[in-house]
Amino acid sequence: MKRSQGSRQGAQDLRGRRSGGSGPGGRPAGGREAGAASAAGVMPTAPGGFTYSAADEEKRRGVRRMKALATGLLLAVALVYALATWAQTSTAAGAGAWAGYVAAAAEAGMVGALADWFAVTALFRRPLGLPIPHTAIIPTKKDQLGQNLGEFVGENFLSGEVIRLRLRAVGIGSRLGAWLAEPAHADRVTAELATALRGALTVLRDADVQAVVDEAITRRAEAVEIAPGAGALLEKVVADGGHRRVVDLVCVRAHDWLVEHSDSVMQAVTGGAPGWTPRFVDRKVGERVYKELLRFVTEMRDMPDHPARGAVDRFLADFAHDLQTDDDTRTRVERLKSDVLGRGEVQDVIASAWSSVRAMVVAAAEDERSELRQRTRASILSLGARMTADDRLRGKVDGWLEDAAVYVVTTYRDEVTSLITDTVAGWDAEHTSRKIEAHIGRDLQFIRINGTVVGALAGLAIYTVSRLLGA
Structure with a gap:
């Protein structure tokens, strides 16, 4: 079957990567590269930008085990159906009316298992390789799914109203005020500001x-x-x-x-x-x-x-x-x-003013006891205390943060959603399907198992009701 061929191919790919052979996309991987990737616990990168790690390979093995379990359950139900049907029709078996119930349950279980197998398989590939419409959904509609995902994120996560409600619920103003009011935090902010200021002045060319x-x-x-x-x-x-x-x-x-x-x-x-x-x-x-x-x-x-x-x-x-x-x-x-x-003297004075100012500011930023750092620390502590106690100031800070966040989100929303869409469009269809299947395939196999069980119970119930009504 197609699935079995895919499993064998996955095992060959894994053995090939471990032995320095071709990677998931069929590209050769040198022994040194494969050894480094193996030592780091990360497999070589596949087409589409995917990286198959050891965790991904373990998930794929879990998917294969669950596939074997679901398929085994289907075969078991088919065997039960065959035996129950033989017992029901054979006079030598001497089976009672119970054989009909078992056969009906097993028959419906097979139908449910096959239907769910088709549904799960149709997500990732064409069942039995047949060109059935609306199958291999992920590989064939990958770009459309990426576009829909980008639109979903833009409408439900990157809207101004959602951002405002979320930030308002968080209460950044009160939290920030309480955090800044702590002396240790004020010292940290002062030190970070001094470092940033010193770095900026150092980078700038005189x-x-x-x-x-x-x-x-x-x-x-x-x-x-x-x-x-x-x-x-x-x-x-x-x-x-x-x-x-x-x-x-x-x-x-x-x-x-x-x-x-x-x-x-x-x-x-x-x-x-x-x-x-x-x-x-x-x-x-x-x-x-x-x-x-x-x-x-x-x-x-x-x-x-x-x-x-x-x-x-x-x-x-x-x-x-x-x-x-x-x-x-x-x-x-x-x-x-x-x-x-x-006059040249005046121009020299103007030009040298920056050097004097920069040297003064850098020295003040490096000195923990300088007036600049002490005043900055005092201002941060005062701001934190005011934000904690003053509802009006806290409301203004919240409003500024909300406006800034909404402006950034609404201005660059198209860029964010296009990043999602373009990224998905650049993925390789086959490896996209394999990657997604490795992460959610194990849970999808439970659908096959549940379909077998639920189908059997439904078939048993229908057969029972039919017999009662027929009697």
Whole structure:
């Protein structure tokens, strides 16, 4: 029979694999490969991506044992039917009416066994090799089954409503809050975040990041006109008197410098005098200029209402107004901004900013006592406590997680279902059937056994009722 041939072929395949012969798909397997596969407890890969392990071979042997048992029961029922029929028709046997009951039960048992054998066999192959319609269902309709499986998974497992109900029943927010509130768990999360941050910063190339930062800062600065904003800021500073501290500092520093460098000031004045003037006149002029300059700076330092301070206030207010309204002033500021950004020193500062930031962050991530890790740990503990106690926050977290999960599932549902469909379509039909039969065939053989028993009982009941009605 076809089944017996398949069993013998399976045994030959198994012996071939153990001896380094051809694999399940008839492909040669070298001795070294077969030895390695045997040592690992895994058989060579068959067409369609299947891997027959030792457990699979054990299941196939179990299927063969159950097939032998079901077939043996069929043969036993057939023998009983033959004997009962002989006893019923033979006068030499001298059998009573019981032989008819036994023959009827055995006959119905054979019918049930044969019908279930046909049904089970039709799932995996054509019974007796005959081209009977709607047989060999798994090999012939493998692709359709894969498509139906993908659609079933997409409709019943990957729908937004199912995901929401499942996540809502789990209560991730409360569980996550209780888990994060534990100090040991907060330490673990902090350490994992630090490791991830350190790894990400290590993988990134400094040159690439510096180029991105440089381009972002330069492009942003060039795209935004700074004069109006600077003018508004300066106007507010002048109105609030914030510039006066700067003026005070300048006056103090100017007074101290004049006191310490009086000779330099007088030399600068006398050096600019005409050559025909007497030296003592130049010296007198220099001393006079120095004293007047020192007096002016001293008065400006000590007198908050000094006229020069008022002039500075008016100058700054006018300059703030021009920055916002005067086109010529704004153009000059933009030109100055471009000149500053184009200088190599500024570009070097921008490029080196990333290196400094990265080194600082990496050092903080590696140090368990750093402020960064301590604050991160405290924030995680606080978040866990709040999620445990605050129903509103917990509801928000649950809503965010549900929305994120639903978005991912609904967006990539077609990709997931197509993965199932394409994977099944790529399987080899013969080996798909053998693989499935190895996993569920043993249970299917019980259908044959049950069909034999149930058929016999049904036949006995029908025969009994017929005799009673006939009597």
